[in-house]
Amino acid sequence: MGMMFENVQADYDIVIVGSGPAGLSAASRAQERGNRYVLLEAEDHASDTIYKYQKGKHVMAEPGFLPLRSGMKFGEGKREGILGEWDNALKSQSINIAYKKKVAGIKRDDANSPFTITCEDGSSYTSRAVILGIGLQGNIRKLGVPGENLARVQYTLSDPDEFKDEVIVVVGAGDAGIENACALAKQNQLHLMNRDEEFTVCKDGNKNLALATEKSGKMTIWHSAFAARVEETGAEPPLNYVFNAKDGEHSIPCHRVVARCGAIPPRKLVESFGIQFPNPNPTSIPVLSESYESNVPGLFIVGALGGYPLIKQAMNQGYEVVETINGEVVEPVDEPLIRERLKAWKADANVGDLIDRMRASSPFFAAITKLQMREILLESTVKVLRKGEVVFAKGDYTNTFFSIAEGSVDVQISPDEVKPAKYISLPAGRFFGEMGLLSGRRRTATILAGEGCVLIETPRRTMLKLIASSDEVRKQIDNAFVRNAIINYIGSAMSPESIDALLQGGVELKRYNAKQYLFKEGDDADGLYLIRRGSVEVTRKAAGQDQALGYVAAGGYVGEMALIDDSKRSASVMATVLTEALVFEGARFKAEIERNPKLKETLQALILERTRANVTRADTSANSSYMAQFLVAQGVGDASNILVIDETKCVQCNNCETACAETHDGVSRLRRDVGPTLNHLHIPVACRHCENPHCMKDCPPDAISRGPTGEVFISDACIGCGNCERNCPYGVVQLAVQKKPKFGGGLAWLLFGLGKAPGDRAPDYDPNARKKAVKCDLCKEISGGPRCVNACPTGAAVRMSPDKLMALVASDN
Template sequence: MSSANGNGAPPVSLTIDGRKVSVPAGTTIYDAATRAFVKQAGDRNPIPILCHREHMTPVAVCRVCTVDVSVNGRQEFRLAPACQREVAEGMEVRTHETSDRVRNAVSMLTELLLADYPDPEAARAARLTKQGQSRGEGNDELIELAERLGVENPRFSRSRREKPIDESSMVIAVDHNACILCDRCIRACNDIRNNHVIGRTGKGYKTRIAFDLDDPMGDSSCVACGECMISCPTGALLSKHHVLSRPPAGTVPAEELAAHPLFTGVSKAFLDFNEGAVVRKHFRKGDVICREGDYDATAYYIEDGEVEIFISSPFKHVKNHRGAGSWNPFALVRNSLLAGRGEDRRDEEMDTEFISIDAPVVLRYDKPVATMGPGAIFGEMACMSSYPRSATVVAQTDCTLLEVGRNVLYILQRGKFSKAQLDERYRQNALDNHLRGATVFARMVKNEDEFKKLVEFLRPRVDLVRVNNGEVIFRQGDPADAYYLIRIGFVKVSQERPGGEFVLTYFGPGKSFGEIGLMGHIPEIRDLAPPGIRTATCTALDHVDLVKIKGEDFRLLLEQFPSVQKSFIDYAITILKQNERMLRQVNEDSLGDFLQQGLMNAQSVLVLDLEKCTRCDECTKACADSHGGVTRLIREGLRFDRFLVASSCRSCLDPYCMVGCPVNSIRRRGSLEIIIEDWCIGCGKCAENCPYGNINMHPFPTGQNVFDEELRRKVPVLQQKATTCDLCRELDGQPSCVYACPHDAAHRMKGSDLAREIGIVATPPPVR
């Protein structure tokens, strides 16, 4: 796989079959040849491959990609595998098209593979008859390679025993006779999809692929994603086309998709296998295409017409307000109150003008409506990561959309030509919207001329990077080489401490990271962070799309745009000081079973001393009185010794609730309490993610009414908003549950303090 080192090294110049090529240092010879020779669909790389694909890590098993290499005029003795060998300055590369030495070697390897392969024509005819489908030209890459090299009948032969065909799976047939043990299916299953179902079994001539513990494919844990099938170069894994006997209405045929510009370069076999995953839908003006908060697993591509995307939920939060003149110091007005940030300011509340959503546009806080036209794709985050829809989409004109399933979208984002199309559309149509939604660029948005200069500066300098679930983007202590903005997905930011991993925060769409390691040369940052070194580890929590700006381009950005530099400096200082405060609160002891309960993760748990508690329930009543009649705690939970840990927000060190919010409206203050911003759409994802059940969904009347057919009358429309304990920060900072306890039985404490109370961790001696 090609990789740029990102350290500002100059590009490397070389020649391949006499053609001059200039590529970043670290690029492989094969990827360099792809850049030079493959400009559009139908172009062919002069270097063949069998065990490798562009999106896989090269292993150089089959060696059909071997090339003749000379460096500075000196020819190397051994042929080199092009998929794995990196380029070097002054390198001269010759492929089988210009070197007899290479051609003879690759032809020999091809003959050896064909010697242990079914009769090409008979095997192909048998498979086509059995499957009842046309696999299309070029699907058997070994046969295609033989034709390309002019190898008709291999000189080698051996006695073979026919291996049975495994048809136990409902969707894929396994023909072990056609398998050449390239391991592409194994790496596709294990490395690309992380399913870990396929491996090798047997030794020597009896070696073959196997599923789980050598089970039939249909009895294994295979999830039938099809990744192995589309990765197989020979047809040893084939789609059983008859599974989808009745595709959904509006299904776009595979033949039509193959000719569609968006699907350029996508395997015809894959499109056949996923028949029904792309549906063409027509909407009339005013039709609702999808609603905010709904769950779905598809994205939409606009072919014709325009759509309007907006957030219908009111941009307000739950307002805490004591009832005037009440004899009860915890009493509130007994109705639910919502307030916008203009009438009820809260500490550390965001003052953003734009809201990032799952679309190539952003919405203004004061007018959350935008329009999208032909060529736009929206709903990618909901499709790839099963998150709720972030906004409602309505047809503004009569329009035609392609509804794309997850498997197909995944391939579009990975294929060479389709990815290039999507990336170019992002640069031209969505980059400016993305930057408007990024907090750190907010100052420049107010100056439209300066903002346009910024966009034009960055447009040719950004790269789109896609990261899979669980993949580490960079580690604490690594050299800092790039700055990242999040387009889709969520990233966990953590630091390694002596007691283990400490999660600093989660970042979602519209957020950015990686700037601190690139700013060590700035005097204001120099004393707060080590120069040129990553201060935290960033890990993808799901399918993440990142906009990458290389380190040298980032520094040039700061030089040319002083207002941006000022924003970055202020932001970096705030983050570094906030992290320092948070880390001082972390107890670094290991607690074994106590840790497994999630309590070591807690920075503020409500603990009831049962030897003092009289079960009067005043703590619960006080909480309800303080929050509009909706309690944020339940007097039930885990019990340790004489202490009961009540169900209430713990201000976790690793706040799972922040992951997956489609509009990024839940976050943590610098003092660890959770804050829910005004633009919460009430989807309930945070409540679902909280492992302790400490986030509640509170319904509020919207002032609108709809006619209920069953009741035969109008009923009020309710809007949900998420609520959670904020330690009464918006009242007076004194938790009402603790203050109301008449027996001194209720206490707020860290999980580590509770551990010491019950003797799991010894109390440290006083410092003298």
């Protein structure tokens, strides 16, 4: 094949706009091939984005598994070294680069005409093809809260050594934010703000760097932290950074705020070139082919503007685009890696053709660009399953996401006690697992493989990154979450068509901080609330006091009672932890109720049942309500399995601690005599196996996992860094030397008092030995369940889920 548009008359074969990593790589390859080209750079130096990195920044060469395909060298190293090597290559390779050429326009009359590229200085160029690699850095995203433009709120950091002995808040846990924070932490007191519950958008190397800096005590990391405002204090320190965290509003007096919130594509400029975007979202990326060609033939987009901010990826793209322009059929550099992932299913498949077929057969895959599909396949596992094989069981605590590539799966819709079980089939092109992905709670149904079942299992972190980058993907997953939650709630009272019509009316996602009300008693009914993540407490005023009526976790509903009878809200609903709710617009839901007698009848039955329960709870003693509020205040909303002790039955024998120590190498994972108590209910210090475990967020070796039945446990991979101990708000993780104890005297101790008592460890280990993290694992490998519960002679110690505990407290007269 010949060069693209070889019959078009133009000054150049290729004009490359932007001398970032992709542009440099493209220019190097064009020079090597002998093309007529020019590299246009708006500044007076090459690679402006990296030039503006902080001094001494360590630049990573990720992803590590991806080979480099470029005539320009690149490897992990310091900013100054990389820029120096590229400057030398520009000279040694005689790259044709023109500085101070800021492009203002790109146009083309028709397919037989050349592109005309005009610059702000009035110069112009004609070319057969254009490679656009202008990046995003000129369109910095601000905080979006009051105070975002104060003098000490800055959005770049050139030299971290300029600041010393200050309290500094860095907002943003991407690569730039983490690198700035860790550099500043050497001589300042640092706070790093992460909007997510874990690190989802940074490189693994930077994640580990942040955790190591926190471990050293030089930085505090706040997760699920959302900026509220920045205030001037008129004193020292001059600023007050206010933010909402999982447990409510916090403020940090500080000297400055460094916000690294990313950048927004220069959409208006890019659209003026004729390039199309898939939706109105300002953060969306242009529509590109697998060869990085836009909807404008001959105009290619590479690097961050096309959704690939990593340097190595951008350099590979620059090289490959030049090859494509020269008429070569280019196999993407990741092709062999993806084929390896697919070998259990399609060993010899052409990856591009396979992706085309998958996107054509599935609305979900169609919402993902071809390039995003390649990235998903690289990070996912392909499973070929036999018919009847269990994918996951109801009640499992896994949170990966499944796409059906071929065949089908069977979803159990009948209760476990109903025999034979009833199933519905999901065909190829559908997906499942979104409820565990979004809510962090147990799987809500058992899924079996159907005929010819092939599944793509995608890790949670990969899916969260995709949801954050694609509105259409987020919408599809939210709609599936809502659809399945409706079916779980009201069964078959609504047809699939009715549910779809309800979803088309729009569902609003709302976020609530801890102790923030979704609505209050006496408010007008504005809609139906589906709890997507977190949990809420339902209360009603009685004798001037808030009386707890219930606790609703992710996957449940609140707010339907007032919609049925057009009344005011009969109770208040407050978030117990950081909570997200999907809200159905009230008028549309009411209209559906009036159209559907079966739905109205089902809802009335559910409301009658809830009303009876509320009346019963209202008649109970005020003590029960105080008890429920006490549990909520102690963070029971976080838990999935909590240990409680009824002190009216407890005889202080300490068998629970002793049994725990005997079972776990002499180290008890609970402290019976510590923890809050109200009346007779005691919550000892023992792991609650949180729905979204705090301890799992920052584990460098990924040593903390969640088992399929919900237990959160620590593997032998633990390195003893202590991050989990610091991150746990309930103090249930400890660092200890794990060594088999010299057991006590056993029978001799029982009969004659000789030797150590059971559970007492003889001090036979080196106190300076390396310690590792230990916590309750629910005795997951021991038949019979938790030893602490089994060892209690009076039945005072029990483990249960929060909803059962709240129901028990509410029924306690």
